[in-house]
Amino acid sequence: MPETKTAPAAAPAKDLFGNVAPVPADVHEEERESQAVVRLAGGMTIDQLAGGDPKVAQAMLETRARLLEQIQSAALKRTKPTDWTLYKDKDGRIVGILRDSGAVNVRKVMGISIFNHRPTDGQIAEPRVTEERIPDEREGKEGELLTCYIAEMWADGICALTGEEAPDVYVGLRSIDSKNKGQFVGRGHIQDLKASCRTTLDSKVVRILSGLRKVSAEVLVLHGIDLEKCYRGSGWGSSEERQSGKVAEEGVADGVAKLKEELVRRTGGDAAAVRQLTLDITKSPDGKFAGFQSVDRLTKSWQLEGAWKALKAHGVFGDQAAAAPGPAAEKRP
Numbered sequence: 001m002p003e004t005k006t007a008p009a010a011a012p013a014k015d016l017f018g019n020v021a022p023v024p025a026d027v028h029e030e031e032r033e034s035q036a037v038v039r040l041a042g043g044m045t046i047d048q049l050a051g052g053d054p055k056v057a058q059a060m061l062e063t064r065a066r067l068l069e070q071i072q073s074a075a076l077k078r079t080k081p082t083d084w085t086l087y088k089d090k091d092g093r094i095v096g097i098l099r100d101s102g103a104v105n106v107r108k109v110m111g112i113s114i115f116n117h118r119p120t121d122g123q124i125a126e127p128r129v130t131e132e133r134i135p136d137e138r139e140g141k142e143g144e145l146l147t148c149y150i151a152e153m154w155a156d157g158i159c160a161l162t163g164e165e166a167p168d169v170y171v172g173l174r175s176i177d178s179k180n181k182g183q184f185v186g187r188g189h190i191q192d193l194k195a196s197c198r199t200t201l202d203s204k205v206v207r208i209l210s211g212l213r214k215v216s217a218e219v220l221v222l223h224g225i226d227l228e229k230c231y232r233g234s235g236w237g238s239s240e241e242r243q244s245g246k247v248a249e250e251g252v253a254d255g256v257a258k259l260k261e262e263l264v265r266r267t268g269g270d271a272a273a274v275r276q277l278t279l280d281i282t283k284s285p286d287g288k289f290a291g292f293q294s295v296d297r298l299t300k301s302w303q304l305e306g307a308w309k310a311l312k313a314h315g316v317f318g319d320q321a322a323a324a325p326g327p328a329a330e331k332r333p
Contacts, residue, residue: 071110071161072211073223078105081229084220088235094217096230100199103206111160114205117198118154127151127173127197129190134176148176149190151197157205166208171201228300255304256295259311263295266317277317281310 083102088094098106106112117125129151136144152172158165175193207213217227267273275293282298283291298304312319 075106075109076223078109081226085231085233087233095214096220098207098212100203103203106210107206110210112206112209114155114157114202116156127153127194148174150174151193153197153201155201157209159209169205173197252304256298259295281307
């Protein structure tokens with residue numbers, strides 16, 4: 001059984017000016033931590049490698065900076081929009097945080113090795129899980145306690161291209177966030193929390209050693225990342241609004257209304273046909289996403305454009321099918 005202890009609920013992360021930070025607290029902590037843990041393999045400093053000569057040390061620093069910029073650029077080009085989550089502050093500044101999927105490719109480009117995961121259970125490295133009882137601060141629940149599980153794990157990392165290492169990198173993942181809401185960790189089982197902890201730890205090591213922690217929107221665009229296709233974090237409305245599609249691009253609502261009219265026209269007003277056609281034109285080409293049941297879920301211009309394109313090419317209600325004789329054509333007014 002996990003060890004149990006009682007602790008106060010964590011406060012929301014704040015920036016240097018006392019504002020609630022748009023980027024999660026663990027990312028801010030990760031940036032501070034990277035400055036402390038990253039060092040050259042073998043513990044050597046630039047000054048030591050330069051033999052104490054300041055001119056040689058400066059030349060080495062400049063060379064390393066240029067090489068790192070080139071390496072980071074190559075790594076960025078190996079990522080795609082869905083490898084990034086964007087965060088926006090109250091002044092509209094946007095930064096991207098590398099997700100687990102992107103960390104896999106960056107790790108390959110930069111030759112990052114992650115090892116010595118701990119603690120271990122026999123021969124298997126597995127996060128340590130403890131249990132906290134925290135105050136429930138939701139309205140009407142004051143005075144009650146919630147059970148929060150914490151999965152903790154450590155690992156070491158080294159980057160072959162830069163010669164830097166990051167020992168004792170730590171991740172502590174909680175099942176309940178600072179607002180007493182359950183964190184999404186698969187089906188909510190402890191085993192899902194453990195798996196998420198391991199993935200988060202590996203991604204953290206990659207971000208630290210690659211230097212790709214908080215990447216500006218300008219840099220992402222420069223490397224071909226379409227910001228409209230990235231995931232959205234805080235600063236873009238509440239999580240409920242992001243998930244339900246209430247935060248939409250300007251002008252998309254008008255386009256969705258026109259698409260609705262066209263779906264009704266092409267199906268002759270058959271509600272079941274409209275519903276099936278909506279799924280057909282919004283599903284992903286690889287079949288991994290089954291599509292939306294309503295075009296109201298389309299909030300981005302690229303989604304709308306894709307739906308129109310799929311509609312025109314549809315085998316039953318598409319442009320070519322509408323021009324051909326047969327039952328499908330006869331059904332349309």
